[in-house]
Amino acid sequence: xxxxxxxxxxxxxxxRTPVAAPRAPARWRRYLExxxxxxxxxxxxxxxxxxLLASPALPPLTALLxxxxxxxxxxxxxxxxxxxxDRRIDEQMARTRGRPLPTGQLTERNALLFAALxxxxxxxxxxxxxxxxxxxxxxxxxxxxxxIYTVWLKRATSQNIVIGxxxxxxxxxxxxxxxxxxxxxxxxxxxxIIFVWTPPHFWALAIARRDDYAxxxxxxxPVTHGIAYTRLQVLLYxxxxxxxxxxxxxxxMSGLIYLAAALILNAGFLYYALALKITARAxxxxxxxxxxxxxxxxLFAALxVDHYLPAFRGSP
Numbered sequence: 460x461x462x463x464x465x466x467x468x469x470x471x472x473x474x475r476t477p478v479a480a481p482r483a484p485a486r487w488r489r490y491l492e493x494x495x496x497x498x499x500x501x502x503x504x505x506x507x508x509x510x511l512l513a514s515p516a517l518p519p520l521t522a523l524l525x526x527x528x529x530x531x532x533x534x535x536x537x538x539x540x541x542x543x544x545d546r547r548i549d550e551q552m553a554r555t556r557g558r559p560l561p562t563g564q565l566t567e568r569n570a571l572l573f574a575a576l577x578x579x580x581x582x583x584x585x586x587x588x589x590x591x592x593x594x595x596x597x598x599x600x601x602x603x604x605x606x607i608y609t610v611w612l613k614r615a616t617s618q619n620i621v622i623g624x625x626x627x628x629x630x631x632x633x634x635x636x637x638x639x640x641x642x643x644x645x646x647x648x649x650x651x652i653i654f655v656w657t658p659p660h661f662w663a664l665a666i667a668r669r670d671d672y673a674x675x676x677x678x679x680x681p682v683t684h685g686i687a688y689t690r691l692q693v694l695l696y697x698x699x700x701x702x703x704x705x706x707x708x709x710x711x712m713s714g715l716i717y718l719a720a721a722l723i724l725n726a727g728f729l730y731y732a733l734a735l736k737i738t739a740r741a742x743x744x745x746x747x748x749x750x751x752x753x754x755x756x757x758l759f760a761a762l763x764v765d766h767y768l769p770a771f772r773g774s775p
Contacts, residue, residue, distance in 0.1 A: 503527055503630070509633065512762060525585075527637070529580075529581045529597065530585075530597055530633050532580050534601075536581060543574070544610055554668055554671055600626045601626075603626035607623065617678045617679065635649070648712065653755070656755055659692075662693050663748040666686055691736060693732050713761075714765050724754050727750065731746065
């Protein structure tokens with residue numbers, strides 16, 4: 460193919476099919492990416508389950524809609540702040556260097572203004588349309604993730620995800636308090652399930668991205684203690700998770716439908732965790748990570764189905 464000059468002096472292609480330059484994502488998509496929509500979707504789902512489980516029948520519509528909208532907006536605010544605070548780390552990691560801030564598609568000022576809009580909206584909805592307890596707990600959860608975990612724990616200790624997991628485990632409690640305006644023991648049990656689920660879920664990803672975290676200077680467990688030790692911890696926490704997830708049945712919070720689902724899902728998680736411990740297959744950490752997401756979704760879905768089919772409940 461030959462390049463020539465047009466009569467106007469501009470370069471033209473002879474016999475070349477023009478190739479359109481890649482289009483930049485629409486601006487709204489860049490803002491959507493700041494909210495980590497997949498993560499927020501899972502958070503909101505667990506909050507909705509907490510809302511529905513808090514009432515024997517359907518909860519008040521305001522609690523269900525406004526409560527979970529406020530929780531979702533707060534989670535999106537925390538995710539956006541995480542993008543701002545982790546910008547320099549994201550620039551060094553292959554998994555995250557394509558995000559809107561490292562690539563310059565959005566500025567930190569853009570992101571902070573967006574986070575402020577999300578946060579103020581969330582607090583206003585929860586305070587004025589739901590109840591002050593839910594607003595206060597949601598705010599504490601937001602600060603716990605966006606500030607305490609991201610700014611301090613993530614950089615300070617290899618147990619960062621264990622301690623910081625409390626913020627990520629809060630949504631079902633928030634959904635519950637949106638209905639009852641109180642913290643119920645059953646809501647705390649939902650909290651405990653997610654709290655124990657978080658380390659094996661995240662450490663599987665950390666194994667897969669160990670080099671990235673090492674390059675960025677983040678003391679994730681595989682970086683500080685090695686991959687073999689982290690695999691053992693994934694297995695041990697999965698065993699603990701199996702015990703914890705039986706508690707809704709043992710406390711009569713749930714019945715046989717949930718028990719059956721929990722046993723099947725735990726068998727799958729234990730299989731993956733054991734395989735991760737005894738083999739070195741490169742694809743296994745990400746497979747464990749992806750299964751853990753599916754595991755939590757189906758486990759909470761089983762809680763919901765069991766709640767609305769009381770005829771199938773059984774006594775432990």
